[in-house]
Every structure is written in structure tokens, then in C-alpha cells.
Amino acid sequence: MKISKIFRDKKGTSVIYILLAAGILMIALGNAFSIEEPSKKKEEATTPSCEESSLKDELTHTLSEIKGAGEVTVMLTYENDGKKNFGYDIAANDKKTVVLNSQGEQRALVEENIQPVVRGVIIIADGGGNIKVKESLIRAAQTVLQIAPHKIEVFERNEGNDDGN
Secondary structure, three states, X not given: OOHHHHHHOHHHHHHHHHHHHHHHHHHHHHHHOOOOOOOHHHHHHHHHXXXXXXXXXXXXXXXXXXXXXXXXXXXXXXXXXXXEEEOEEOOOOOOEEOEEEEOOEEEEOEXXXXXXXXXXXXEEEOOOOOHHHHHHHHHHHHHHHOXXXXXXEEEEOOOOOOOOO
């Protein structure tokens, strides 16, 4: 039977309608039985800020221990927000995120957590005006963050003068 004959025949059009309805039904049922993936945006949006804050706090504490540095404030800027690679079930035909159940909560299995990339650092320290202290602060930040020294700036803390001197 030729295809053009099926389209001209009334029985042919009913076969096409039946196939179309079956296809739509299969798509609808496939979506109804699929495993819902957890919301990645919510998890990714909250985690990096916590990690960033922890890195900043740890660096601030470490730099304040350098002789002559005094009180230290650190500001970090980032190129990106980092990345999380989630575990997938490779045994199944389709790629689905592995979901862990713990105490009634579902969360995605994180296989790899790539930290955000630091773009630059500003260090404000009481001893930032002393060239030796400044050099020590830059070297320490460079070592911890693995960034080039030209991406680190050190400034002396303002002693509270409003006139800018």
C-alpha cells in the first residue's frame, strides 16, 4: 500500500489519528513516571556563598597573625560561582540524577564540588603602610589562593580621620 493512498483514504486518516493519540499518551505517561530531579539552583545558590565566606574568614584570621599586620579586613572577588557535578545513574537508559534520602529529605549526590575562582583580593590592614608587612600579606594571600601577586592589593587601614590624611 502506498503512503499517498493512506492519506487519501478515510481509514488512513483514522490510523494517523490513532498513532498521533498513542504518541501523545506515551509522552504524557513517560513524564508522569519519571523521577523528579531536585532543584539544583537552590542548592547551588546557597552553598558557594557559605564556602566563600568561610574562605574569607579563614584568610582574614591567617593574615591577622602576620607580625605587624594588626587588624585585617579581606575582600575577595570571583570570576564565577563554582560548579557542582552531580552523580548520575548510568545503569538506566536515560541519564537521571542520583537522589539520596536522609530523614525524609531528598538531595542530589554531589560527586565533585569545584570551588569558585578568585579574581582579585583587597587586604586592608593596620600595618598595610609598612612595606615589609605589605609584602608578607601579598605573599601569604598569593600562596593560599594560588593567584598572581598583581591581583592582590594591600592598603593601610584608615585610623578614623575624616579629612583623608
